[in-house]
Amino acid sequence: MTEILIDTNVLVYAFDLAEPQKHPRGLEVVHELELSNKGCLSVQCLSEFIKATTRGASPILKIDEALKQAEDFIEAFPVFLLTPTIVLEAIRGVRDHQFSFYDAQIWACARLNQIPVIFSEDFFDGRTIEGVRFVNPFTETFELEKWA
Numbered sequence: 170m171t172e173i174l175i176d177t178n179v180l181v182y183a184f185d186l187a188e189p190q191k192h193p194r195g196l197e198v199v200h201e202l203e204l205s206n207k208g209c210l211s212v213q214c215l216s217e218f219i220k221a222t223t224r225g226a227s228p229i230l231k232i233d234e235a236l237k238q239a240e241d242f243i244e245a246f247p248v249f250l251l252t253p254t255i256v257l258e259a260i261r262g263v264r265d266h267q268f269s270f271y272d273a274q275i276w277a278c279a280r281l282n283q284i285p286v287i288f289s290e291d292f293f294d295g296r297t298i299e300g301v302r303f304v305n306p307f308t309e310t311f312e313l314e315k316w317a
Contacts, residue, residue: 172207173287174208174249174284175198175199175202177214177289180210181195184222198288203245209248212250218239222235249284255277272292286304287302304316
């Protein structure tokens with residue numbers, strides 16, 4: 170049963186060896202959510218993953234590696250599309266909840282697809298907005314066993 174949307178930062182940390190504190194946790198979270206069939210992605214997070222891991226003079230991944238990983242993610246997790254309805258709901262999230270627009274799209278994707286939890290370090294840990302709870306898997310108190 171899919172119940173956790175995995176935000177871009179979790180995906181990126183799973184590959185970012187320059188983040189020795191967050192890399193192992195990101196890898197563990199992605200792996201466990203795949204094994205338990207509880208994870209899902211938005212097409213936005215998948216796209217942001219490619220951009221974040223392939224940019225700059227010393228990218229985290231080469232483009233061929235990022236392509237392969239994107240293919241693996243698509244095979245491993247349900248991927249929800251970005252729709253006009255999600256865009257409109259995101260605009261409401263900006264207006265009503267003061268999200269940044271791109272964070273609002275992630276929230277809107279989860280909310281409209283009835284995904285009750287988002288794993289991300291970009292939101293207020295433990296906060297629930299209109300049925301969507303935000304959980305930061307990089308806090309000291311996070312226990313993956315409770316989720317996977």
